[in-house]
Amino acid sequence: MKLFPSFTSEIIPERPYSFELTVRKPTGWALFTPSEIFAEGTLWTATHIDNRLVGIKLRSKGTLDEPTVIAEIFLEKKPNASQLRSINRSVTRSIGASEDLTEFYAMAENDDILKHAVVDLRGMHNTMASTIFPDAILAITLQMTTITRSNQMMDCLLRTYGDVAEFDGKIVHAWPRPDSLASVTPEVLAKMCNMGYRAKHLVRLAKKIDSEGFPNIEELESLTPMEAKKLLLELPGIGDYSADIINPHGGFPIDVWSADVFGQLLFGKEPVDKDKEIQLIKNEGIRRWGKWSWMAFYYVVQDLENLSDRLGVKLRLS
């Protein structure tokens, strides 16, 4: 779909704000889609906001302590005033511009693990999807397989069922909308993208979000973290780990990989019986970092290589 220049916003994030660390994480996690393009300090990306395909060009005009982000928005049609406000609000929230890191940093400076990460990654804000569906796709494709195959599944979903945004001389593939996958049979999806048993979960989940009135990301955000998680656990194929990935409040998503990392950091050893020890590691992380558990997880995972050196432990990088 061709998108045209619509409007430009100047966003003033809470300081400190590192544009590059925030929109382009050290681990390579994308802001909205793995297909987005980052070059010479500018990000071209695409997502759905209010069911509308939106092309977004982001660049920094400021510094870590005097940050300004310029967001150029590309749409198929001219938005009305309400749509414009909604897109602005969504982009501002997604790039973590309103997030105040002061309290987290104060806690982290007295934490033997985090005190290193917050120095290494000063100004990195938490980013957020504009809808829950992309994170649900991520969570389901990560389940019980290798990262290589997860990436193959995600790439197929993106290119076969996603929307293509053409704008500013770039082409970016956005994640599929729930209605695009709700109309596909699990058999076709399993065959097309080698998804195996995950296909039926994903199709049922797409139908539930598309037509059964499941709360959107802003509605989940207005609930308490536990209320939001309880609702997410009602989605097909979404268990404790996946709900912690999708929850807009953040969680402490411990899987077999992060269990090795946080087992080393919190108990000095990787778990032997992962099934049993994952819950212990999760409980200890939540006990130690409380409401900042997600930010702690986020900073640690983005800083593994440095932390391995600084703490003198061998952390499994991926």
Next chain:
DNA sequence: GCGTCCAGGTCTACC
């Protein structure tokens, strides 16, 4: 070349 194991979880049946 072939068989087996296992990987960034979740669901269900059974106790």
Next chain:
DNA sequence: GGTAGACCTGGACGC
């Protein structure tokens, strides 16, 4: 409430 076993697939590994 707790837990064992099934679930798609393909790469790695041993033989």
